[in-house]
Amino acid sequence: MADDQGSAPSVPKSVIEVTAFMPEARRDPHPPLKALRENCPVMRDEMAKAWFLTRYGDVRTTVNDRSFIRHPLNAEEGSISRQLVDEENPRRTSILFMDNPDHARVRPPLAKAFYARINKMKDQIEAIVDETIEAAPASGVFDLMEEIAVPIPVTVIARILGVDEERLADFRDWSEAVILGLNPVRTPEETERMMAGGAALEAYFAELMERRREAPADDLITDMVQLQASGDAPLSDDEVRINLQALLVGGNLTTTDLIGNGVWLFLTHPEQLAALKADPGLASQAVEEVLRFEAPVSATSRIAEADKPVAGCPVKEHQVVFCSLASANRDAETFEAPDTFDITQKRASHVAFGGGPHICIGAPLARMEARRVYQKLFERYPDMKLPEQDIAWRALPFFRGIETLLVEV
Numbered sequence: 001m002a003d004d005q006g007s008a009p010s011v012p013k014s015v016i017e018v019t020a021f022m023p024e025a026r027r028d029p030h031p032p033l034k035a036l037r038e039n040c041p042v043m044r045d046e047m048a049k050a051w052f053l054t055r056y057g058d059v060r061t062t063v064n065d066r067s068f069i070r071h072p073l074n075a076e077e078g079s080i081s082r083q084l085v086d087e088e089n090p091r092r093t094s095i096l097f098m099d100n101p102d103h104a105r106v107r108p109p110l111a112k113a114f115y116a117r118i119n120k121m122k123d124q125i126e127a128i129v130d131e132t133i134e135a136a137p138a139s140g141v142f143d144l145m146e147e148i149a150v151p152i153p154v155t156v157i158a159r160i161l162g163v164d165e166e167r168l169a170d171f172r173d174w175s176e177a178v179i180l181g182l183n184p185v186r187t188p189e190e191t192e193r194m195m196a197g198g199a200a201l202e203a204y205f206a207e208l209m210e211r212r213r214e215a216p217a218d219d220l221i222t223d224m225v226q227l228q229a230s231g232d233a234p235l236s237d238d239e240v241r242i243n244l245q246a247l248l249v250g251g252n253l254t255t256t257d258l259i260g261n262g263v264w265l266f267l268t269h270p271e272q273l274a275a276l277k278a279d280p281g282l283a284s285q286a287v288e289e290v291l292r293f294e295a296p297v298s299a300t301s302r303i304a305e306a307d308k309p310v311a312g313c314p315v316k317e318h319q320v321v322f323c324s325l326a327s328a329n330r331d332a333e334t335f336e337a338p339d340t341f342d343i344t345q346k347r348a349s350h351v352a353f354g355g356g357p358h359i360c361i362g363a364p365l366a367r368m369e370a371r372r373v374y375q376k377l378f379e380r381y382p383d384m385k386l387p388e389q390d391i392a393w394r395a396l397p398f399f400r401g402i403e404t405l406l407v408e409v
């Protein structure tokens with residue numbers, strides 16, 4: 001039906017068609033997502049062996065539903081989720097894929113220590129943002145991703161964790177290497193780099209934990225080893241290390257993309273930028289609108305532990321249910337004029353950070369960094385413009401971010 005309407009896209013038949021693997025969806029995933037939302041809001045993809053939900057109400061209900069589980073080993077044979085399992089050690093995982101009782105044991109002490117750290121370090125975090133923006137070129141054309149959006153999150157997390165200043169460059173290299181793990185179509189060289197980076201990072205974290213036990217410092221690694229020693233956090237060394245590492249993998253690229261997507265949106269919507277400049281108090285609402293409009297993580301997933309109806313469809317035990325966060329955030333049932341980027345409206349809450357027991361643990365940090373960037377960047381560069389360029393979106397499935405964003409100042 002949609003085909004007869006001229007410009008309306010045909011309704012996708014597979015999950016892959018709406019991911020950044022496909023050049024058209026990479027450029028703009030929203031038309032095919034809209035077609036699904038309107039014509040096939042609960043799609044079963046037999047190739048990917050997954051269900052795919054696109055309506056806000058269904059996505060919200062599903063991410064919040066505590067009867068679902070997460071670990072990909074529990075997904076049905078042949079499901080694309082199974083590719084996320086570490087083949088050498090399939091049960092080893094951070095909280096991202098942990099189920100209860102482990103998730104309920106590991107996440108609360110980690111979250112408590114992490115949030116206390118962020119609050120304590122707010123001024124330092126904002127100073128890193130300011131210094132990075134100050135250090136960018138004073139005039140000419142530069143790549144905003146390279147100069148600002150990439151370095152800020154990794155420098156911030158390094159400072160929170162307690163990485164030695166002289167190891168910061170190595171730490172950045174290793175972090176970049178482990179993020180290659182998010183790309184299922186890596187070259188053999190990339191896989192090698194990823195493995196080497198992961199091993200170096202693991203060894204460095206183990207060393208830091210040992211050193212902090214002997215000589216405590218003012219950082220998250222010290223917080224975690226002290227919690228362990230006090231018996232308040234019944235976590236093994238491996239669990240502490242894997243979950244601290246997860247803060248890197250989960251937080252770096254995503255926050256980079258929140259910064260990059262936001263700057264691109266402001267520069268392509270000058271009236272919105274003018275509104276922000278006129279009232280910098282809008283920065284927090286602006287962060288929420290960027291998260292809604294171009295969610296850096298476009299989907300999350302859940303696995304059914306037993307047969308159950310989901311959005312009126314018969315989902316079987318072990319089947320995977322993908323929740324399109326990008327689509328839910330543009331659902332006209334929930335958001336008025338959903339395809340309009342408008343930082344001046346107070347809108348319903350988006351689902352860019354997922355929801356329920358697995359809701360993003362890094363949301364407060366990502367918000368803090370992005371808010372400061374949006375405030376400071378346009379203060380330093382009041383005349384920033386976008387020079388002519390083809391915007392290249394990253395080809396990582398389930399992520400939405402820009403590779404290179406040239407800006408003129």
Ligand code: HEM
Binds near residue numbers: 095354
């Ligand atoms: C704009 C930035 C970010 C976005 C869009 C984002 C998005 C997400 C999403 C969608 C999930 C899955 C939630 C679910 O399934 O319900 C998640 C989980 C997670 N995120 Fe983030 N994230 C961001 C930043 C961060 C940061 C800064 C950190 C850490 C420093 C982080 C660490 C994690 C971790 C550890 C999880 C797993 C939580 C769990 O399963 O209990 N994220 N994130």
